Amino acid sequence: MGGSVSISALIVGTALLGIFALASLSLNNSAITASEVLEENPGEPEMRLINASEANGTIHLNITNSGDEPISFDKTWFSIDGSSPIRASDYHTQTTVLFAGETQHIQLTGTGFTSPTRLFVASMGGQSGVSFS
């Protein structure tokens, strides 16, 4: 009698320990997933349009990356006077990336805008705007 109860208790105890181990593994997996998610979301880029001007149909602008992640011009879009955004890399091919802390002078030729008043830039959630001078 006593022996059978002990063996039964041993089996049930082992099963409970196994379930606890599985729960611990699942918790560990959740923690790993959470950390991966955090790593994949570094935050929005921080950029600032310093100034913009237009001469003979060419738009000149200075832009600085004030964040700590590189900004790809392939994912950067300019909007002039509220128009549909144009991809920066379609008009600026000298460089492909704006590095952290870097300021670049960019020329946009062939946009079709003459005497624009406002320039806006957006890239992966980061935004900046400036009036033409």
Place this chain on the structure above:
Amino acid sequence: MADGGASELIMLISGLLVAGIVTTLLIASWGGLATTVETAQTQVEANSKTKAALAGDPMQVSWNQTSCNLTLQIQNTGNLELTTDNLGVIVNGTGSTITQTQLLDNSSVWVSGEVAELYVCPTGITMTAGQEIIVTVVVQSEPYQGISGQHSFSEVIRLV
């Protein structure tokens, strides 16, 4: 003695059976729980990979009352491809109809970094140029491990 041995054997077998049943039940319960947790975890992961933001100038958003057309440009700022079939726009708390959606720059899929232009008709509201309104955009990703992620954002825009 023999009777005692037989009864002990019966008790042992009974105990083993009960333990087996309990173990099976516990493992089955755990299996269901693990599946639920995994699904929730995948949903959180899909949501965290689904992001979007306004790509157009929020200070100069085109609005035409006559043709009922508000033009918005939305960039995919997440990691997953977004679908243009399941989009939602709320203008000043009013549900709107998206009359047309097109990807800019000849893109064929709405992957990370690409911009979609939406033509929106807010139902039954009157707005004027210079007015500042709140738009809420809801986007959905293509399925990730069988689950679609959702994301929404709100922004103040000025109409022109």
